[in-house]
Amino acid sequence: MAFLSLTNVRKVFPNAQTAAVEDFTLDVEKGEFVSFLGPSGCGKTTTLRMIAGFETPTAGAIVMDGKEISNERPNQRNIGMVFQSYALFPNMTVADNIGFGLKVKGAPKTDIKQRVTEMLALIKLEQLGGRYPYQLSGGQQQRVALARAIAIRPKLLLLDEPLSALDAKIRVSLRNEIRAIQRQLGITTIYVTHDQEEALSLSDRVVVMNHGVIEQVGQPFEIYNFPKTAFTASFVGTLNMHDATVLDAAAGEVRLAGASIAVPSAALGGHRAGDTVKVALRPELLYVHPTGAAVENTLTGVVENVAFLGAVARIHLAVGDTTILVDEFNNPQLSVPAIGSTLTTYFTPESCMVLG
Amino acid sequence: MARRVSWFAWFWYVLGALYFIIPLWGTFVFSLQKERGTFSLAAYQSAFADPKFAETFLYSNVMAVLTIIFSLLLVVPTAYWVHLRVPRMRPVVEFITLMPFVIPAIVLVFGLIKTFSRPLTILGVTVLPPLTNSSLSTDFLLVAGYVVLSLPYMYRAVDNGLRAMDVGTLTEAAQSLGAGWGTILWRIILPNLRSALLSGALLTFAIVVGELTIATFLGRPAFGPYLALIGNHKVYEPAALAIVSFGLTWLAMGIIDRVTRGQGGTTTGAH
Amino acid sequence: MATTVQNPPRRSRLTWTWLGLVPFFLFAILFIFLPSASLFIDSFRTLDGGFTFANIAGLFQPPIPESYWLSIRVSAMTAVGGGLLGFFMAYALTVGNLPRWLRPVTLTFAGVASNFAGVPLAFAFISTLGRTGFVTVILRDLFGWNIYGAGFNLYSFIGLSVTYMYFQFPLMLLIMIPAIEGLKRDWREAAENLGASTFQYWWRVGLPILMPSLLGTMLLLFGNAFGAYATAYALTGGTLNLITIQIGAQMRGDVLRNPNLGYAMALGMVVIMAVTILGYSWLQRISERWLK
Known part of the structure; x- marks a missing residue:
């Protein structure tokens, strides 16, 4: 039995x-790090708030550690939560904030003090x-908020877009820190974000959501590599x-774009000649220079624009009316193609995803 | 989460609401009882019939309008200049506008009389004759006192208005299109400040029209001292005038409420 | 070299920008600082113009301390009483889950009531709670309770306090509503999430966060009542020995037989008001820092 399971959860x-949120069913194993990923308004935060107890599901069951919790009050659930706005109590010191959960539970002063010291060491703010x-x-505040949530030894840790109010640099270092602490404590964690890079880099599993349902x-x-729906394919990457x-x-x-293209034939099962399908291609799987392997698929066009992104140069290639993005890895020995020049790009049939 | 309506909330609300309403209702009913055994508007008729009423009320209205004009002329350019050019002076200017909270009206008028009832001299040179000698110059002193009292409200209203519209950018945009200072103030800043100016003006009006302290001690025939006098001699007319005055305050606040809706209130005052 | 050339014109422009504030400062000096300063200076002068502390010492001779003390009591009483009533009413209107339509009506009412002071307010209370007032008569005739027989008197400490409360608690209400709404939902949820009950949330988080603005606004109410003259004068006709009434009497005719002692009384008031407002702005700063 999974540690946390949501069954047909619905919220109106x-x-x-x-x-x-509609028909949300998910099992989370003990110690797992799961992200809810989706655009704003997709229901990811609402689902998180139902797990925390701030919203009551309209239908469905939420079972944690073998116990149905949908009707338990939030202060009885023993679930730690980290808020986007940090939500630190401004009238209390860092130590008092971290010790708050234990204090309202009536823990002895010495225990609180010891736990606070432990937590401060954990987040390196001794x-x-x-x-x-x-x-x-901001980064320090969010670490304190994390320590405060963990201090009560919660069964489950929820993080609601914890990094979105922070600078890009701090975001990356703090997310690694969050993951390291989570691994160290083995705490089951659900992480809500709209940032696909964050979700991909942190999680054991990612739940992609759109319009209230799981995609x-x-x-x-x-x-990333085998999206099942057009939404997932386009939202991630x-x-x-x-x-x-x-x-x-x-x-x-x-x-495709006036050229005959080979795709995995299994992907076209159920389709007949003349049907319209969507073909999706990751830009980094298109090559400008032949890879050496036998290449079946080529598209030739005119270079419209080249955006140098650092690690890659993103080439906008006009093939007839269609613009194809091609990522070329940065290489100081090679110059980027000139705008207006003609270019041929290659890709393998296996890199083509056929959706819908 | 389902929240229940608590008796605790209702208790305090009803208590406060009764505090609001009972004196008003009591005064209103009382004001109708001038003629024994029946309700009538006799107290209102008698109050309005007194020629002194119209005289003093008119006088106070004129003083209020003058106060508003002077206050606007003083506050708007100052606040605008502080926003635009000398933001460093903001704490100083704000401090000065808050002085009436530290110097109550009674102390202010004490000081005004003491200072301006004799010639004002600087290093032995007389720069101002005594202001309390003629009624015209005393009126001037009265208006000056009222402008001081209005400063906190007027400045805050204008300051809020300026904050809400990003003066710096608007001014630069106007300058880049070739507008001069007069055009900028008159056609850009003032129209955008309309609701702020109106609320500041009405609040000033509400404070000044029935003002007693400064008018009494400067010995001017204003509405406040007249009201106090009526209170000594009549029984029902004061109640009628209290209702009228409450209605006027309500009118002023109602207009402020309407013009500043959604901009945060500026209707809190002090006495 | 090129960078230093820019400096002189900038400096001269700076002096010009100061000129824009001259009218305001001139007005402030003439009608605020000069009058205050002359009161201040003469508080430390003998009648012949010599320096003395006698006037300040005179503040501690009867009946002046009694006047200050009565003013302080009335102000403190109405600040705390009006403060609590206004706070609880603000609480009821924000988190008390009362019907929504009550709110705009009450706010408008409070805006009017907080500005309804002076002579008309005194009249309203005389008509309501005076010896023949509406409520007095109803209580006597319908309930057989003569409040004047029971020790109430509108023209006394208690009556003046009841009257002042009419503009005090709406002011508190108007200031506390945004303050209570400044409490973030996240704080409440974070507290709940950490195991706190509703009471524990209010006791350990909500109230402590509100405390600076609560106390600060009470100080504001204190100052509001302390400086009031018109209401008290119209209500009691100058029989109640408040400090403002004393100063008024001194201005009408030199009842202290020493004008400089009158100036010292005014100075004492300003000092008390200044301390009050300083306390208020200090608490306000804490509150702003927290609620940012």
Whole structure:
């Protein structure tokens, strides 16, 4: 039995036309780090708040550690939560904030003090226990909020977009720190974010959500390379996605941007010649220089624009009316193609995803 | 989460609401009882019939309008200049506008009389004759006192208005399009400040029209001292005038409420 | 070299920008600082113009301390009483889950009531709670309770306090509503999430965060009542020995037989008001820092 399981959870807010969350079913194992990923308004935060107890599900069951908790009050659930706004109590010092949960439970003073010291060491802010929140930087405040949530030894840790109010640099270092602490303590964690890079880099599994429903659940590698829906494919990572006409389903042949392209024939199962399908291609799987292997698929066009992104140069290639993005890895020995020049790009049939 | 309506909240709300309403209702009913055994508007008729009423009320209205004009002329350019050019002076200017909270009206008028009832001399040179000698110059002193009393409200209203509209950018945009200072103030800043100016003006009006302290000690025939006098001699007319005055305050606050809706209140005052 | 050339014109422009504030400062000096300073200076002068502390010492001779003390009591009483009533009413209107339509109505009412002071307010209370006032008569005739027989008197400490409360608690209400709404939902949820009950949340988080603005606003109410003259004068006709009434009497005719002692009384008031406002702005700063 999974540690946390949500079964057919549904949430409809009063006076709302549509459900905020619909038929949400998910099992989370003990010690797992799961992210909810989706655009704003997709229901990820609402689901998190139902687990925390701030919203009551309209239907469905939430079972944690073998116990149905949907009707338990939030202060009885023993679930730690970290808020986007940090939500540190401004009238208390860092130490008092961290010790708050134990204090309201009536823990002895010496225990609280010991736990606070432990937590401060964990987040590497040993010297700052006596400071007030307004004297800390955003990153420090969020670490304190994390320590406060962990101090009560929660069964489950929830993080609601904890990094989105922070600078890019701090975001990356803090997310690694969060993951390290989570591994060290083995605490089951649910992490809500709209940032796909964050979700992919942190999680054991990612739950992609859109319009209140789960689009796909899977490991980051799976989500990125084998998206099941057009939404997942386009929300996670950059993508070329274009309509193509099926030429020969059995042979796996489609017409894309005026060229005949081979795709995995299994992907065209159920389609007939003349059908329109969506073909998706990751820009980094298109090559400008032949890879050496036998290449079946080529597209030739004119270079419209080149955006140098650092690690890669993103080439906008106009093939007829279609613009194809091609990522070329940075290499100081090679110059980027000139705008207006003609270029041919290559890709393998296996790198083509056929969606819908 | 389902929240229940608590008796605790209702208890305090009802208590406060009764405190609001009972004196008003009591005064209103009382004001109708001038004629024995029946309700009538006799107290209102009698109050309005007194020629002194119209005289003093008119006088106070004129003083209020003058106060508003002077206060605006003083506060708007100052606040604008502070926002735009000398933000460093903001604490100093704000401190000065808050002085009436430290110097109550009674102390202010004490000081004004003491200072301006004799010639004002600087290093032995007389720069101002005594202001309390003629009624015109005393009126001037009265208006000056009222401008001081209005400073906190007027400055805050204008300051809020300026804050809400990003003066710096608007001014630079106007300058880049070739506008001069007059055009900028008159066609850009003032129209955008309309609701702030109106609320500051009405609040000033509400404070000044029935003001007693400064008018009494400067010996001017204003509405406040007249009201106090009526209170000594009549029984029902004061109640009628209290209702009228409450209605006027309500009108002023109602207009402020309407023009500043959604901009945060500026209707809190002190006495 | 090129960078230093820019300096002189900038400096001269700076002096010009100061000129924009001259009218304001001139007005402030003439009508605020000069009058205050002359009161201040003469508080330390003998009638012949010599320096003395006698006037300040005179503040501690009867009946002056009694006047200050009565003013302080009335102000403290109405600040705390009006403060609590206003706070609880603000609480009821924000988190008390009362019907929504009550709110705009009450706020408008409070805006009016907080500005309804002076002579008309005194009249309203005389008509309501005076010897023949509406409520007095109803209580006597319908309930057989003569409040004047029971020790109430509108023209006394208690009556003046009841009257002042009419503008005190709406002011508190108006200031506390945004303050209570400044409490973030996240704080409440974080507290709940950490195991706190509703009471524990209010006791350990909500109230402590509100405390600076609560106390600060009470100080503001204190100053508000302390400086009031018109209401008290119209209500009691100058029979109640408040400090403002004393100063008024001194201005009408030199009842202290020493004008400089009158100036010292005014100075004492300003000192008390200044301390009050300083306390208020200090608490306000803490509150702003927390609620940022």
